[in-house]
Amino acid sequence: MKTNFVEELKWRGMLQDIMPGTEDLLNKEMVTGYIGFDPTSDSLGIGNMVQIMTLLHFQKAGHKPIALVGGATGMVGDPSGKSAERNLLDEATLNHNIACQKKQLEKFLDFNAGANSAEIVNNYDWFKGFSFLEFIRDVGKHISVNYMMAKDSVKNRLENGMSFTEFSYQLVQGYDFYYLWKNKGIKLQMGGSDQWGNIVTGTELIRRKASGEAFALTTPLIKKADGTKFGKTEGGNVWLDRAKTSPYKFYQFWLNASDEDVKNYIRIFTLFTKEEIEKLEAEHATAPHLRTLQKTLAKDITIRVHSEADYNAAIEASQILFSGTLEDLAKLSEELFLDIFDGVPQFEISKKEIETGVPVIDLLAEKTQVFPSKGEARKMIQGGGVLVNKSKVEDLELKVSASHLINNKYILVQKGKKNYFVIKAN
Numbered sequence: 001m002k003t004n005f006v007e008e009l010k011w012r013g014m015l016q017d018i019m020p021g022t023e024d025l026l027n028k029e030m031v032t033g034y035i036g037f038d039p040t041s042d043s044l045g046i047g048n049m050v051q052i053m054t055l056l057h058f059q060k061a062g063h064k065p066i067a068l069v070g071g072a073t074g075m076v077g078d079p080s081g082k083s084a085e086r087n088l089l090d091e092a093t094l095n096h097n098i099a100c101q102k103k104q105l106e107k108f109l110d111f112n113a114g115a116n117s118a119e120i121v122n123n124y125d126w127f128k129g130f131s132f133l134e135f136i137r138d139v140g141k142h143i144s145v146n147y148m149m150a151k152d153s154v155k156n157r158l159e160n161g162m163s164f165t166e167f168s169y170q171l172v173q174g175y176d177f178y179y180l181w182k183n184k185g186i187k188l189q190m191g192g193s194d195q196w197g198n199i200v201t202g203t204e205l206i207r208r209k210a211s212g213e214a215f216a217l218t219t220p221l222i223k224k225a226d227g228t229k230f231g232k233t234e235g236g237n238v239w240l241d242r243a244k245t246s247p248y249k250f251y252q253f254w255l256n257a258s259d260e261d262v263k264n265y266i267r268i269f270t271l272f273t274k275e276e277i278e279k280l281e282a283e284h285a286t287a288p289h290l291r292t293l294q295k296t297l298a299k300d301i302t303i304r305v306h307s308e309a310d311y312n313a314a315i316e317a318s319q320i321l322f323s324g325t326l327e328d329l330a331k332l333s334e335e336l337f338l339d340i341f342d343g344v345p346q347f348e349i350s351k352k353e354i355e356t357g358v359p360v361i362d363l364l365a366e367k368t369q370v371f372p373s374k375g376e377a378r379k380m381i382q383g384g385g386v387l388v389n390k391s392k393v394e395d396l397e398l399k400v401s402a403s404h405l406i407n408n409k410y411i412l413v414q415k416g417k418k419n420y421f422v423i424k425a426n
Contacts, residue, residue: 171205
């Protein structure tokens with residue numbers, strides 16, 4: 001069942017700007033449209049997921065999606081929304097990054113759908129043989145400096161200085177649109193709202209250079225309710241590549257979304273229908289403490305980006321954190337154990353000492369700084385507030401030994417309900 005693309009974006013809160021005539025064109029025929037992706041990393045991040053989902057909705061509406069991976073523009077850098085110039089990448093690095101991103105895009109878009117199969121193009125293919133003199137003669141003469149200076153992406157940077165390389169970026173991106181319009185019949189470019197200026201430079205170039213017509217559409221930039229940047233945690237970007245962001249941490253990112261944010265996220269990042277989402281919202285409203293929206297979103301997106309097995313492992317790991325036993329902890333791989341307790345204070349102790357046995361109070365207040373003094377450690381153990389490897393410490397004379405080591409290396413200490421510490425035996 002084909003959907004109405006513009007209507008779909010509207011109710012999901014994914015439509016910012018749209019050029020007049022765009023919706024009429026989309027309702028009239030199968031349109032080929034594209035979005036550009038920045039290849040400065042070997043993985044896409046969840047910030048890119050908005051554009052991936054836009055292309056996915058575009059394809060579900062019966063149109064043909066093209067993902068442009070910017071092998072040429074990645075060598076230049078896009079100034080839009082940036083406060084500083086990017087590092088330029090060499091060709092070998094770019095090619096590696098592009099190959100990795102292609103694999104990720106293939107998880108979401110259908111590349112075997114017949115007439116509206118997805119495609120990936122690389123703008124290096126048409127820029128590699130384009131000389132500078134040809135470019136300024138065939139492209140530069142059609143767009144005035146006044147027109148380029150009026151763009152927000154340029155105006156916002158002029159005060160602190162801007163290189164000619166970055167100033168000319170909108171011409172390069174504009175030529176991408178012209179090239180794809182002329183050679184692939186692409187009539188629509190989409191992107192984040194920070195790309196509006198660059199996109200309409202493309203439509204203007206098509207109009208001035210070839211008297212042609214092309215269209216533009218953008219999505220809003222996601223802002224979190226607390227004002228912090230979407231797609232980042234204290235540890236940095238949240239990536240689609242499991243080697244950069246583990247499935248457990250990926251799952252936790254969505255699970256920890258605020259009630260205010262999750263209402264936007266579930267519309268943007270899932271394929272649930274409006275009716276399904278409204279039903280989930282009603283369920284969530286009756287019992288917010290159950291976090292129905294967060295759990296549903298985290299499950300859906302973790303399975304689509306990673307796998308059902310990864311989702312199940314994340315659930316199991318989460319349960320171990322709150323109600324697991326030593327046996328449960330022992331089942332965890334070292335990687336998953338460290339993922340679960342990433343960011344908690346860590347201490348080190350000699351493995352030889354552990355093998356001979358260390359009195360628990362000495363371990364907590366002398367060998368490590370879990371407690372500032374032996375007196376405080378003793379008092380909290382007597383009050384039942386100390387757990388070692390998920391077992392309550394009831395014996396003040398307990399000796400912690402090699403039998404306590406998880407993965408033959410770690411001891412997990414819990415002080416009160418929420419304070420965890422990892423002691424590593426080296």
